[in-house]
Amino acid sequence: MANKNLNILQEFNILYLEDDKNLREHTKDVLEDFVNNIYAVATSNEALNIILNNKVDVIISDILLENENGIDFLKFLKEDKNIQIPCILTTAHTDTKYLLNAIQLKVENYIIKPINIKELLNTLHDILLPFIQQKEIQKNHNIIKTISTVTDSKQVEVVNYIFNNLNNDNLLITSYAEIMEKISISKPTLIKLFKELSEKKILVKTQHKTYRFDEKSLHEL
Amino acid sequence: MFVKKLLSYFDTFAFSYKTNFLLFIITGGMVCIIFLSVISIFSLKQDFDVLFEQRTKPLVQLEEIKDTYKINIYDTFYDIQHDGISYIHAKEVLSLAKQLINDGWSDYKQRINSNYYQPSYITSLITSVYPISSIQEKKILQESIINNIEKKNKIIDVLMEDILKFLEDRKTNEALVLVDKLYFEINSINIYLTSLINYDLNLAINEKRKTEKVFNIMIVISIITIGFVFLFSIILSIIIINNFKKLHNSLELKVALKTNELQKLNDSLEKKIKIEVTNNRKKDLIMFQQAKLASLGEMLQNIAHQWRQPLGSLTMIIQSFQTKMMHGKLTDEFVDRKVKDSLLLAKNMSNTLNDFRNFFNPDKDKTEFFLRDCLDHSLELSKYLLEKEKISFTCVIKDNVKVNGFYNELSHVFLNIISNSKDALATKDKNEVKLIYIFIKKVDDMAKIIMIDNAGGIPQDVLPKVFEPYYTTKYKSAGTGIGLYMSKQIVEKHMAGTITCRNIKHKLGTDRLHDCAKFIISIPINQ
Numbered sequence: 001m002a003n004k005n006l007n008i009l010q011e012f013n014i015l016y017l018e019d020d021k022n023l024r025e026h027t028k029d030v031l032e033d034f035v036n037n038i039y040a041v042a043t044s045n046e047a048l049n050i051i052l053n054n055k056v057d058v059i060i061s062d063i064l065l066e067n068e069n070g071i072d073f074l075k076f077l078k079e080d081k082n083i084q085i086p087c088i089l090t091t092a093h094t095d096t097k098y099l100l101n102a103i104q105l106k107v108e109n110y111i112i113k114p115i116n117i118k119e120l121l122n123t124l125h126d127i128l129l130p131f132i133q134q135k136e137i138q139k140n141h142n143i144i145k146t147i148s149t150v151t152d153s154k155q156v157e158v159v160n161y162i163f164n165n166l167n168n169d170n171l172l173i174t175s176y177a178e179i180m181e182k183i184s185i186s187k188p189t190l191i192k193l194f195k196e197l198s199e200k201k202i203l204v205k206t207q208h209k210t211y212r213f214d215e216k217s218l219h220e221l
Numbered sequence: 222m223f224v225k226k227l228l229s230y231f232d233t234f235a236f237s238y239k240t241n242f243l244l245f246i247i248t249g250g251m252v253c254i255i256f257l258s259v260i261s262i263f264s265l266k267q268d269f270d271v272l273f274e275q276r277t278k279p280l281v282q283l284e285e286i287k288d289t290y291k292i293n294i295y296d297t298f299y300d301i302q303h304d305g306i307s308y309i310h311a312k313e314v315l316s317l318a319k320q321l322i323n324d325g326w327s328d329y330k331q332r333i334n335s336n337y338y339q340p341s342y343i344t345s346l347i348t349s350v351y352p353i354s355s356i357q358e359k360k361i362l363q364e365s366i367i368n369n370i371e372k373k374n375k376i377i378d379v380l381m382e383d384i385l386k387f388l389e390d391r392k393t394n395e396a397l398v399l400v401d402k403l404y405f406e407i408n409s410i411n412i413y414l415t416s417l418i419n420y421d422l423n424l425a426i427n428e429k430r431k432t433e434k435v436f437n438i439m440i441v442i443s444i445i446t447i448g449f450v451f452l453f454s455i456i457l458s459i460i461i462i463n464n465f466k467k468l469h470n471s472l473e474l475k476v477a478l479k480t481n482e483l484q485k486l487n488d489s490l491e492k493k494i495k496i497e498v499t500n501n502r503k504k505d506l507i508m509f510q511q512a513k514l515a516s517l518g519e520m521l522q523n524i525a526h527q528w529r530q531p532l533g534s535l536t537m538i539i540q541s542f543q544t545k546m547m548h549g550k551l552t553d554e555f556v557d558r559k560v561k562d563s564l565l566l567a568k569n570m571s572n573t574l575n576d577f578r579n580f581f582n583p584d585k586d587k588t589e590f591f592l593r594d595c596l597d598h599s600l601e602l603s604k605y606l607l608e609k610e611k612i613s614f615t616c617v618i619k620d621n622v623k624v625n626g627f628y629n630e631l632s633h634v635f636l637n638i639i640s641n642s643k644d645a646l647a648t649k650d651k652n653e654v655k656l657i658y659i660f661i662k663k664v665d666d667m668a669k670i671i672m673i674d675n676a677g678g679i680p681q682d683v684l685p686k687v688f689e690p691y692y693t694t695k696y697k698s699a700g701t702g703i704g705l706y707m708s709k710q711i712v713e714k715h716m717a718g719t720i721t722c723r724n725i726k727h728k729l730g731t732d733r734l735h736d737c738a739k740f741i742i743s744i745p746i747n748q
Contacts, residue, residue: 020530022566026537026559033548067611092529113529114536117544 004125006034008132012057013037014124017047017073018090019066030117034124042066044073051077056085058108058127060120063091063098071101078105086127090115154185155193162203162213172203172211228460236464243457250450257446261439264342268432276425279329280418286325287414293318294381295407298400301388308388315381326374330367366417373410380406508690512703513581516636519606520577526605527573531566538563576602580629592622592631592661592668592744599635603643610647612655614639615730619662624744626716631744634708634720638672638740641704645676645738656729663746667718670742675735678724687722718744 014035018024019042028040039050043065050056059077061070070089077083087107091098102110109123148156161179166172176190194211197203201217231239297314300306306314380403387396538559545551580602596616600607607614624631639657646655660671679687686692690706712720720742726734 020534022534022562023530023537026534026541026562029555029559030537030541030544033544033550092526092533114533117537117540 004122006121006125008128009034009036009121009124011036011132012124012128013039013055015047015050015056015059015061015085016040017044017059017061017065017070018042019062019064027115031120034121044068044070044076047073048077051083051085057131058086058088058124060088060090063089071098071105074105074107088120088123088127154183154189157183158185158190158193162211166213170213170215171206172213173209174211175209228456231460232464236461236468239457239461239464243454243461246450246453246457250446250453254443254447254450257439257443261436261443265432265436265439268435272425272428272432275332276421276428279332280421280425282325282329282332283414283418283421286322286329287411287418289318289321289325290377290407290411290414293321294377295404298384298403301384302397302400308385311388312385315385319378319381322374326370333363363417363420366413366420370410370413370417373406373413377403377406377410505690508703509707512707515704516633516640517581519636519640520580520602523602523605524573524577526609528570531570535563535566580632582629587625588628589623589625590628592624592670593618595628595631596635596659596661596670599632599639602632603636603639606640606643607657610643610655611651612643612646612657614657614659616659617661619660620668622661622663622668622746624668624716624746626744627711630711630715634711634742635670635672637704637708642672642674642676642738646674649676654731656731656735658727658729664743666746667743668746670744672740672742673725673727673729673737675727675729675737677736678738679722684722684724688720712742712744716744718742 012035014031014037016024016027016031016038018027018040021042024040024042028038031038037054039047039054039056041047041050047059047061051059059074061074063070065073070091074087074089077085087105088109088111089098089102089107090111090113092113099110108127111120111123144156158179161183162172165174176187176194179185179190180187194203198205201214203211203213206212234242293314297306297311297318301308301311380399384396384399384403387393387399541559542551542556545555576598580598593616600614600616642657646657649655654675656675658673660669660673662669662671683692687705688709690703692706709720712718720740722738722740725737725739727737727739729735729737
C-alpha cells in the first residue's frame with residue numbers, strides 16, 4: 001500500500017454497484033477514507049441516475065446483481081449511452097463466460113470476491129494515475145508557457161531546443177552555429193547561457209560539440 | 222439269413238411306412254380270407270348240389286328199372302305161371318313195364334352221356350393243381366355193363382314176346398320153359414343193374430371224396446392264408462413295437478440327455494444369477510452412493526453460495542480495520558459496529574453449515590414430522606439454485622399432515638424432484654415465467670404431495686422410463702440417471718407409499734394454461 005501514492009485517489013468520485021447490503025456498506029466504509037466521494041448503490045437504475053447527475057471517475061460493479069447483470073449495465077453505458085468511464089468488475093464467479101464478456105467490454109480489471117482491498121486500491125490507483133499525470137503535464141506545460149511570456153523568450157526557446165535534441169543517452173550533439181541557424185539569438189548570449197548551465201552542472205561539455213544533460217543536478221537546485 | 226436280412230431291411234424303413242404296410246397286410250389279408258372263404262363255401266355248396274343231383278337220380282332210375290324188372294315183369298310172369306292173371310291183363314302190365322324200363326333206361330343213358338359231371342371252376346382248378354386219382358379207366362367197365370344190360374334187355378324182350386306168343390297160342394308148356402329162362406335173364410339183368418348201381422355209387426363216393434379233398438385243400442389254403450396274414454401281422458407288429466421301443470428308448474435317452482443339459486444350464490444360470498444379483502447389489506450401492514454424491518455436489522454448491530456473500534463481507538470488515546487504522550479513524554464506535562456485524566455474519570454461516578450437515582446425516586429411526594417442515598427445509602436448501610434460474614415457487618398447504626418416516630430421505634426426494642424441475646425449467650427461455658407449484662393435502666388416509674412445474678411436461682417416450690435406473694436425458698456429466706429411481710425406492714420401500722408422474726395442463730395461479738409435469742407422492746399417514 002505504501003508503494004503507491006494512494007492520496008491521488010482523494011480527488012476522485014467512485015460509483016459502487018453491489019446488491020448485497022452487508023458487503024456494500026462495509027466496502028463503502030473502507031473506500032470512503034480513500035476517495036473524494038463514494039456512491040454505493042444496489043441497482044443499475046440508481047447507478048445510472050448518479051452517473052447522469054454527478055461526476056463519476058470509476059465504476060466498481062458486481063456482475064450478478066439482483067435480477068440484473070453488471071456486464072449488461074456496463075455494456076448499455078458504453079455502447080448505448082456512449083459514456084466511457086473506467087470499470088472494475090467484482091464477482092464470485094470464475095466463469096470464463098463472464099471473463100470473456102468482460103474482456104470484450106475492455107473493463108480495466110476483474111476482481112474475484114472476496115475483495116482484497118489492497119488489490120482494489122491498487123487497481124484504482126493504476127486506473128487514475130494517468131489522469132493525474134495528464135493533469136500534471138498540462139500544468140507544467142502551462143507553467144512553461146507562462147514563464148516564457150514574462151522572461152526572455154529566446155533563452156526559453158534554446159532550452160526547449162536542447163531538450164528536444166537530447167538523444168537516448170541524454171547527450172546533446174550540436175554546435176552554436178547550428179543553434180543560431182534555428183533560433184535568431186546572438187552568439188554571446190548563447191555562450192553565456194551554456195556557460196551558466198555548465199556552471200550549474202546541468203549541461204556539461206564532455207567533448208567537442210557534445211554535452212551531457214544531468215537530471216540529478218536539477219534536484220540539487 | 223434271408224429273413225434276417227429282410228427284417229433288417231424292413232427295419233430301415235420309415236416308421237409311417239411300416240405302419241402303413243402293416244395296415245395294408247392286415248386289411249389285404251382279411252379281404253383275401255373273406256373272399257376265399259365265400260368263394261370256397263359257395264363252390265363247395267354247388268359241388269354238393271351237383272353231386273346230389275347228378276349222382277342220386279341215375280341211381281334212383283336204375284333202382285326203378287330194377288324194381289320194374291323184379292316186380293312188374295317177374296311177378297307178372299310168376300302170376301301167369303300160377304294162373305293168377307289173365308293173358309290180356311298180363312300183356313298190358315308187361316307192355317307198361319317194358320315202356321317204363323325203356324324210358325328209364327334211355328333217360329339214364331342220356332343223363333350219363335349228356336353232361337357227365339361238371340364240377341365248379343374252383344374245384345376243377347384245384348383238381349388241376351392237385352391231381353386226384355381219376356376213375357376214367359373204369360369207364361370201360363361201365364360201358365361193358367351198359368352193353369350187357371342192353372343185350373340182356375333185348376333177350377328179355379325177345380323172350381317176353383316169345384312167351385306172350387306161346388301164351389297166345391296156348392302153348393303153356395313151352396311158355397313155362399321160356400318163363401324159367403326169362404327168370405334167369407331177369408335175375409342176370411338185375412345183377413347187372415346192381416353192379417351198375419354199385420358202380421355209380423362208387424363214382425358218387427369218389428366224387429364226394431374229391432369234393433372233400435377239395436374242401437380240405439380249401440381249408441388248408443385258408444388256414445395257410447390266415448396263418449400267413451397272422452404271421453405277417455405279428456412280425457410286423459413286433460417290428461413296429463420294436464420300433465416303438467427303440468424310439469421310446471432313444472427319446473428317453475434324448476430326454477435324459479436334454480434334461481441333464483438343462484439341469485447343468487439351470488445350475489450355471491443359478492450361479493450366474495447369484496453372481497449377477499450380488500453384482501447388482503454392489504451396483505445399486507454404488508449407484509446410491511453416486512446419487513448421494515451428486516446431491517452432495519449440489520448441496521455444496523448451495524453452501525458455497527450461501528457462504529460466499531458473508532465471507533466477502535467478513536473479508537471487507539477485517540480489511541477495514543487496517544485501512545481505518547491507516548487513516549487514524551479506528552474509533553471504538555467503529556470497532557463495536559464492525560464486530561457486531563461480523564459476529565452476526567459468522568453465526569449465519571454456522572447455521573447454514575448445520576442445515577446441510579443435518580441433511581446428510583442418515584436417518585437412523587423413523588420420526589414423526591410435519592410434511593410442511595420437510596418441504597420448507599428442502600426448499601430452503603434449493604432456494605439458491607431456484608433463485609439463480611429465476612424460478613418462483615408457491616406452496617399450498619391444505620392440510621398440515623404429520624407423517625411417520627425418514628425425514629432426510631423424504632427431503633432428498635423433494636429436493637430431487639425440485640432439482641429435476643429446475644433443470645427442465647432452466648432450458649426455458651429467460652423471459653418466460655418459471656413456476657413450481659407444490660400442494661400438500663390429505664386424501665383419505667394418504668398424504669399427497671403434488672409438485673407441478675411449467676417446463677412443458679415430460680416427452681411421451683421418456684415418461685414411462687423416468688423411474689428406471691440409469692435413465693437420463695441430461696448430458697452425462699449433468700445427471701447420473703438415478704435420482705428419480707432412488708426417490709421411487711425411498712418412497713415405495715421406506716415410506717410404503719407411491720410416486721407417479723404425468724403431464725397435465727394447469728394455470729398455476731396465472732391467467733393462462735401451462736404444459737406441466739406433475740409428480741404425485743402418496744404416503745400413508747398411519748403406518
